[in-house]
Amino acid sequence: MKHKLISILIISILIGCAITTIYAASSEETTANQILNEKYSENSKILVVYFSRTGENYNVGNTEVGNTAMIASYIKEYLKADSYEIIPKNKYPTGYDECLDIAKKEQEQNSRPEIEKKVENLDQYDTIFIGYPIWYGDTPMIINTFLEENNLEGKTVLLFNTHEGSQDAGTYNKIADKLSSSKVNKKGLAVQGQTARTTEGKELTINWLKQQGY
Secondary structure: OHHHHHHHHHHHHHHHHHHHHHHHHHHHHHHHHHHHHOOOOOOOOEEEEEOOOOEEEOOOEEEOOOHHHHHHHHHHHHHOOEEEEOOEOOOOOOOHHHHHHHHHHHHHHOOOOOEOOOOOOHHHOOEEEEEEEOEOOEOOHHHHHHHHHOOOOOOEEEEEEEEOOOOOOOHHHHHHHHOOOOEEEEEEEEEEHHHHOOHHHHHHHHHHHHHOOO
16 A cells, blocks of 8 residues: 555656646746747847748647747847748648658758848848747758848847757858858757757856857
8 A cells, every 4th residue: 555655756756747747837938938929129130030930840749839939039139130931831740750851852842932031121121130940950941942042131130049969050151151141150059859849948048148248
C-alpha cells in the first residue's frame, strides 16, 4: 500500500510538472503574439522582418508561434520597433516532414514562393532586421523573394536566424553579397530552436543587440 501511494504521488508530481511546462510555453507564445501584433510607433525607423513557421517544429513540437518569431518578438519589444511577417501566399503544411519535402523541392528548383502582402512604408525605415529559420542548410526560398522584391539600398541590415545545429549555415555572407548596395552587418544572431523559446533565448537576443550598439 505504501509503495502504491508513493507511485501515485510521483505520477501526480510528473503530471503537475508537465501541465506547468505546457502552460509556461503557451504563456510565452501568447506574449510573443501580443508583441508582434502591437504597433509601437508610426514614426519608427526600425523594422523587424521575419519568416517563421507554426505547426510541428523539430525538437519543439506543435507551436502557435514559430521559433524565429519568438526571436523577432524580443527584438521588436527591446527596440520598440515595427514588425512585418513574411507570409507565403501558399501556406506550408503544418506537418514537419511534409514541410521539409516542399522546402527541398523549392531549393532544387530555386523557386521564389509568392508573398501574401507587401511591406507598408518601407522607405520610412533606416534599419531592417531580417530573420528566418535554416532549411536544408540555406534560407527558405521565400527570403529570396523578399530580398528581390524590396529595395533595401542604403539601409542598415542585421540578420538573425534559428537552427538545429547549423548556425547561420553561411547565409549571412550570401545575403550580404545579394544586398551589395545595403549596409549588411554580418555579425548576426543564430539561436537554436529550443533555446529561442526560453529566457536564455531572450537574454542572448538582448545581449546581441547591445553588442551591435542598441
